[in-house]
Amino acid sequence: MRNGLILFLLTLAAAAMPIAADDGAWFGTPVPPGASDPRKPVMKYDDVFAPVPVDFAHRPGRGDELLDGAALKKDHRRIVGFSLESLDAGDKVWGRRAATPAFMHVIEWTVNEFKAAGLRDAKVERYAVPTTMWVPRSWQLQVVGDPAFGSGTQTVTLQSAFPQPGGATIPGGSLTAPVVFAGRGTDADLAGRDVKGKIAVVHIRPEPSLFGSAEQGVAGRMVDRGAVGVINAVEGPGNALYFDTRFACGKAPCFMVGGQDGWFLEQVIGKAAGAGVLDRLKINVGLSSDEKSGLTSANGVAIIPGQSGKRIILNAHADGYFQGGDDNASGLAVLVGLARYLARQPQPRHTLMFVASGGHHGPGNGPASLVAAHPELKDDTLLVLNLEHVAYLDVVRGKTRAVNNTGMVWETSVTESAKAVGVTNESPFLIDLWSRAPRCYGVATYQSAGAGVPGDLGGYRTLGVPMTQMIQSGTFYHSSGDVYEAVPAEGLERAARFHAFLIEQVDRAADALVTAGKGTPYKSTLLDCGSLATGTRSSQQP
Structure with missing residues (x-):
């Protein structure tokens, strides 16, 4: 009788524990590709629809x-x-x-x-x-794998991660902390959210570029609220590298990631929260830097x-x-x-x-x-x-939903911005x-x-x-695109x-x-x- 009761209680406890997703690694979310090749264009530039031509007379x-x-x-x-x-x-x-x-x-x-x-x-x-002049020597940004996120889940390195100016060398080389999604960093987004001791993820929406983004300065405010680091997830084509002082956060480690890495990170955060295992989602960041004089x-x-x-x-x-x-x-x-x-x-x-x-x-x-x-x-x-x-050349939103990025796909115009x-x-x-x-x-x-x-x-x-x-500053302002x-x-x-x-x-x-x-x-x-x-x-x- 006593052994039966123990078995019954263990069964109830197991039923109450989060169950790994049936969809496979990372709740079935496709792992992002590497960073977009900086020697090649992210967008398609096609001579079938060439830029608007010119015709000026030579005197x-x-x-x-x-x-x-x-x-x-x-x-x-x-x-x-x-x-x-x-x-x-x-x-x-x-x-x-x-x-x-x-x-x-x-x-x-x-x-x-x-x-x-x-x-x-x-x-x-x-x-x-x-x-x-601030110069980074080495860095890394990883989403730490956990079986709670699905069978076969392995740690993922976000290849487009680029450190932002001012970040100091992390004592011991790296730190690992839980993640919190801060939306676009508005007061409404942060209502009821505690960022202390966590790495905050901020969604950056270029309007139409980082120059016009409403999220400028949010990373610094996250650190002021106690975040130990910030990831600026840029809503942009491909998986470009970005570098812009307005998205730095002082001496704390602060990164920007391209569109595909940002999409993956936000998807995983949402799915982990839905599965009740967000507290197990961790980010590991490493950074070593110098100041040249x-x-x-x-x-x-x-x-x-x-x-x-x-x-x-x-x-x-x-x-x-x-x-x-x-x-x-x-x-x-x-x-x-x-x-x-x-x-x-x-x-x-x-x-x-x-x-x-x-x-x-x-x-x-x-x-x-x-x-x-x-x-x-x-x-x-x-x-x-x-x-x-x-x-x-202007880059605008198209009419087809992106598969592994946020919103609609981007298209190249035939006119300059x-x-x-x-x-x-x-x-x-x-x-x-x-x-x-x-x-x-x-x-x-x-x-x-x-x-x-x-x-x-x-x-x-x-x-x-x-x-x-x-x-004008376009979609790829301050980026490898x-x-x-x-x-x-x-x-x-x-x-x-x-x-x-x-x-x-x-x-x-x-x-x-x-x-x-x-x-x-x-x-x-x-x-x-x-x-x-x-x-x-x-x-x-x-």
Whole structure:
């Protein structure tokens, strides 16, 4: 009788215990693939549906062929090539990161191109970096296997995991902690959730990029609430690598993972909670890092002398994470193309100053260092024009549900992403010029302009002069998905020809039109687009 009672109680206890999923390892969730190959595009770029073509007439003897898409694309390939040299060299945060050998190589190449084009005073201007540069030595991010998650469950390493800046070396090399899903990190998401002593998983939704993501800063807040680490799971195509300071969390270990790794992690968290075994789900993180000091970075500068010393500065930052195809190999390729083209034109009224700047992706601030080294710019600058993210093919949500990722699949558009136009003083003349970008050159922009100029122009603000640009950050902003193939030759040509037009018009106009503020009475005298309108010729990529 007594033995029967014991057997009955044991049977009840066994029935109350969580039972491993019948679907197999990880509750039947497919294990994610490795990280997307950083040498290849995540998206499909298909010539069957090629980018919207261009057709610009070449004027005899004016050097218009220097702005052809094929010519610009050759420079674009060379610039991306410096990033791939960094990858081959084994750099952990690879690309054209400021103050690194690959970055210095691209600056030296740019200056040599300026010299070959006949520009004056072309040189590399080095400057000391006052801060340190964080460099990871090694890392790992694993979801620890447990039989409670299904038969055959083994520990899974998330291959797209990339540590974010500032994370210190973990004592003992690694730590293991339970996981908590923090949603998007809003107060509603965190209501009733305890993150203390746990690794928080935050869902990151690019809008349309990390630059616009509402989850910026959430990782830091998780650590402030007691989390021992954070995983930023990016809702994005493939399984790309991401690197962005806005998703770091101080000295604590903080990672970003690509779309497929993030989907797997969130699926497993949900299924473990449903099976009553979430308390057994653990994450193991390892991180070793350094802070490098005593660094030197640089700007590449050159001029086309004008009839006066008053300057128009053309800037493009030369550094970039990973391949940095759009950010900012596109802007730098257009800068070099414009230098060649404008050097072939009649002498301008204003001196044109070309700047390939550093410190946007990495330590230091190239534009601020340039301004400090050239005090004459304070009184001798009319306008600063920035070339940044100028020709990225748009990536949008499709109509088919993704199999092993969040939401719908992503598709590549045949047009570049629409850019935000910024004119700091909201000069009616400059805004009128910008209105010709879509109308005459087929450049995709928003239907309005504003005073905001995010990006590389911050270091020029102390000059107190008008600044202008068009800029957009796309789905693969600050990721290994920002590749050479994502920037079409047609887009580079559209951007280059419009900016050549803008520079020539500014140079010819009265300075008062450029410096005029918002609301100043203005009557347009610009000609219609005429023969500048886009047509059907395709600019084939080499």
